[in-house]
Amino acid sequence: MASAAVRSCLFSRFFCRRYIHGPLLVLMTALSMLLLSPTLSAASRVQAVEVVSGLAFPWSLVFLPDGEMLVSERSGSLRRIVDGQLLPRPVRGVPKVAAGGQGGLLGLALHPQFAENHWLYFAYAAAGEGGYSTHVGRGKYRDGVLSEVQTIFRATPKVNTRHHYGGHLIFDRQGYLFLTLGDKGRRELAQDLRNHAGSVIRLHDDGRVPADNPFVGQAGAAPEIWSYGHRNQQGAALHPQTGQLWTHEHGPQGGDEVNAIRAGANYGWPVITYGEEYGGGRVGDGLTARTGMEQPLLAWVPSIAPSGMTFYTGNRYPGWQGNLLVGALKFQLLVRLGMQDGKLVELERLLQGEIGRIRDVQQGPDGYVWLLNDEADGGLYRLETVQ
Numbered sequence: 001m002a003s004a005a006v007r008s009c010l011f012s013r014f015f016c017r018r019y020i021h022g023p024l025l026v027l028m029t030a031l032s033m034l035l036l037s038p039t040l041s042a043a044s045r046v047q048a049v050e051v052v053s054g055l056a057f058p059w060s061l062v063f064l065p066d067g068e069m070l071v072s073e074r075s076g077s078l079r080r081i082v083d084g085q086l087l088p089r090p091v092r093g094v095p096k097v098a099a100g101g102q103g104g105l106l107g108l109a110l111h112p113q114f115a116e117n118h119w120l121y122f123a124y125a126a127a128g129e130g131g132y133s134t135h136v137g138r139g140k141y142r143d144g145v146l147s148e149v150q151t152i153f154r155a156t157p158k159v160n161t162r163h164h165y166g167g168h169l170i171f172d173r174q175g176y177l178f179l180t181l182g183d184k185g186r187r188e189l190a191q192d193l194r195n196h197a198g199s200v201i202r203l204h205d206d207g208r209v210p211a212d213n214p215f216v217g218q219a220g221a222a223p224e225i226w227s228y229g230h231r232n233q234q235g236a237a238l239h240p241q242t243g244q245l246w247t248h249e250h251g252p253q254g255g256d257e258v259n260a261i262r263a264g265a266n267y268g269w270p271v272i273t274y275g276e277e278y279g280g281g282r283v284g285d286g287l288t289a290r291t292g293m294e295q296p297l298l299a300w301v302p303s304i305a306p307s308g309m310t311f312y313t314g315n316r317y318p319g320w321q322g323n324l325l326v327g328a329l330k331f332q333l334l335v336r337l338g339m340q341d342g343k344l345v346e347l348e349r350l351l352q353g354e355i356g357r358i359r360d361v362q363q364g365p366d367g368y369v370w371l372l373n374d375e376a377d378g379g380l381y382r383l384e385t386v387q
Contacts, residue, residue, distance in 0.1 A: 026274055026299045046317065048355045048371060048381040052086045055079060055378040059167075060108040060308075061362050061370060065115045070141075071372065071380065072122065074104030080144055081380065093146030095137055098127040101162025106134070109169035109177070111205060118142055119205070123167040123179060131160035133196075134167055136179055136207070152207025153179065153224065155196040161185040164232040164250075173243045176210060177203045180247050182232030187270040190229050193221035198269060200233070200247065200261055202226035214264030229267040229293065230259075235309030235361075240322060246297075248306045248326060251275035252283060256303045257296035258324070258337075258344065268293035274301055298337070298344050305330035307374070308360035314367030317385060327358035329374060334358055334383075355381055 057074040064070065069081040076097035077090040097105050103125025111119035120141040125132055136153040139146035164182030171177055183190040183198035190198025193215060201224045202213055215221035233249040245261040255275025259267055272287045274296075289295065300306075307327040312320045324337040324344065333352040337344045351358070359374035369383040 026301060045386040046350060046383050047386050048351050049384050050355075050379045051084055051382050052081055052380040053377065054086055055372070055380065056376060057104075057359075057374055058372040058378045058380070059104070059106050059359060059374075060169075061360050061372055061380070062108045062110050062120075063362070063364055064110070064141075069380070070108060070120070072105040072108050074106070075099050076105045076124075078105065078108075078122070078146075087144070089144065091141070091144050091146055093139055093149055094122070095124070095149060095151070096126075098125040098132050100125075103132060103162050103165050106165065106167030107169040107179075109171055111138075112171050112175050120146065121169050121177065123165075123169050125162075125165050125167075126154070128154075128158045130158040132162060132165075133158045133184065134165045134179070134181055136169065136177075136203075153201065153203060155181055155201070156222070157189075157195050157197070159184045159186055159197075166230075166233045168234055168236045168247070170236045170238065170245070171205075172238060172245060175205060177205055178226065178236065178245055179203070180233035180236050180249075181230070182234075182249075183230070183269065187231070190231065190269045191266070191271065193218075193225060193228060196222055196224065198230045199228040200226040200230065200245070226263055227261050227265045227267060229265075229269050229271075231269040231273075234307055235326065237309045237311050237324070240311045240313050246309070246311075246324075248309055250305060251299070251301075251303055253278050253280075254299075254301035254303050256300040256306050258298040258306075258326070259294065259296050262294070265294050266292060267296075274299040275303065303330055304328040304333075304335065305357075306335075307358060308362065308372070310361050310363050310369075312363055312369065314363055316367045317369075317383075325361050325369060327361045327371065329357040329359070332357050334361065334371070355379070 058071045060072045071079045076099050080087040105124045107123040109121040118140040121138045126135040133155040137151045139149035164184050166181035168180040179201040209223045216223045231249050233247045236247045248258045252275040255273045309326045312323050322339045326335040334350045336348045355373045357374040360372040362370045364370050371381040
């Protein structure tokens with residue numbers, strides 16, 4: 001059964017409905033929020049404090065062991081933040097990026113043994129025969145320079161569109177590298193295992209294909225694929241208890257999803273969706289379920305345009321432990337989703353309109369939540385409690 005917090009919607013001047021489909025919670029809401037328990041509400045009085053300004057459409061943030069931070073800018077620059085200051089010179093050695101539309105320099109990730117091997121991973125839009133796709137590169141980072149740069153993955157096909165690149169990178173606890181991808185605006189590709197569009201990719205740290213990937217050895221299937229049937233995934237996180245990969249993806253007009261990713265699973269796009277075509281009208285046959293296709297854990301209608309995502313495991317914000325934090329571009333806010341028995345049961349919307357379109361959400365080594373905003377004069381923000 002869904003909790004009382006989920007079953008209760010807050011009605012003010014906003015319209016709110018909700019539907020429960022077994023484990024799936026579909027939020028039919030404008031700017032409303034589900035009621036929270038008093039403990040969580042009291043713990044959520046927070047403000048975003050700007051630490052650095054002057055970033056141009058920042059996309060992803062990583063924390064180095066020595067305290068330095070690196071931030072990717074969609075234009076193709078990799079910026080350094082040292083002792084709370086944005087250094088004027090970008091990192092040298094970043095390969096050419098096809099910046100345009102939603103493409104550019106995207107997700108960043110550190111190798112699990114970065115302190116020893118210095119491997120920095122980055123996803124980026126690249127041009128080639130047929131158009132554009134998402135590539136993954138890596139290089140050894142030291143003191144503002146990338147060396148030994150190599151491309152370890154190239155998504156196929158390249159198509160002449162400049163959106164739905166996906167682009168989030170994350171290592172799991174076993175040291176495998178995951179990349180989230182979008183359908184490149186060619187929705188039919190997301191159900192075609194011969195290509196990478198609309199999939200989650202799983203690789204060894206050097207780009208080799210793991211032998212236990214679900215489609216290895218299957219004729220007509222790309223062996224790098226871990227899951228498929230996704231529209232445009234721009235956020236990913238590991239569940240703090242199970243280590244399972246969770247992602248979220250943009251729906252069309254409505255139907256943004258949070259998914260727990262399983263090997264070989266089909267997440268349905270564009271055959272099933274809780275969204276509709278831009279301007280109205282059903283997508284395909286208008287189905288929300290089909291045998292053999294996964295249901296999301298949560299879907300937003302209308303869309304919030306989800307971006308960065310992390311599970312919070314620190315102690316800076318009492319009552320937040322284990323909560324899922326999701327940035328939102330459309331409503332310029334941070335969403336907090338409470339967990340109970342592995343299910344999403346509560347929702348709160350924070351910082352609405354305070355810092356613009358929130359792009360990345362990360363928990364730092366200091367236990368604070370750090371945010372990037374997707375603005376021409378973007379910034380890095382630390383989330384602090386209000387006394």
